[in-house]
Amino acid sequence: MSKALITDEEYRRFEDIIFKVWRIYEFGENEFTQTEMEHINKVFGQLNTEHHREHKIIVRHHLKRVYYTTMAREQGVSEGYIRKLAKNGAYYFLQIYNHQKS
Structure with a gap:
């Protein structure tokens, strides 16, 4: 299995953004402006x-x-594969996020 496309620093940045989105989803605490949302x-x-x-x-x-283990079991694949897809998804998210922002 090949390595994920994202670096640790980029993944940390992704997690920071997603954590803020999760706080909106879970608690309604919005730290973003309307434009950012x-x-x-x-x-x-x-x-x-x-x-x-x-x-x-x-x-x-x-x-x-x-x-991840639950998703892997549901799809009949390894947990490592699901983790790799998640990390690649984070990479794609940041690519789109950065591209649309500039």
């Missing part, structure tokens, strides 16, 4: 269109708190 919604929409499986894993794991 619209941007993140567009990023999630484009990610869902272009990389549906990775999008689904990111949403289920980071926002709905479903473990």
Whole structure:
């Protein structure tokens, strides 16, 4: 199995963004401006269109708190494969996030 596309620093940045989104989802605590929220919604929409499986894993794991092992069991694949898809999804998320922002 090949390595994930994202570096540790980029993944940390992704986790920081997703944590803020999770706080909105879970508690309604919005730390974003209206423009930033619209941007993140567009990023999630484009990610869902272009990389549906990775999008689904990111949403289920980071926002709905479903473990990677549960998803792996459901899909009949290894947990490592699901983790790699999640990390690649984080990479794609940041690619879209950075591209649309500039």
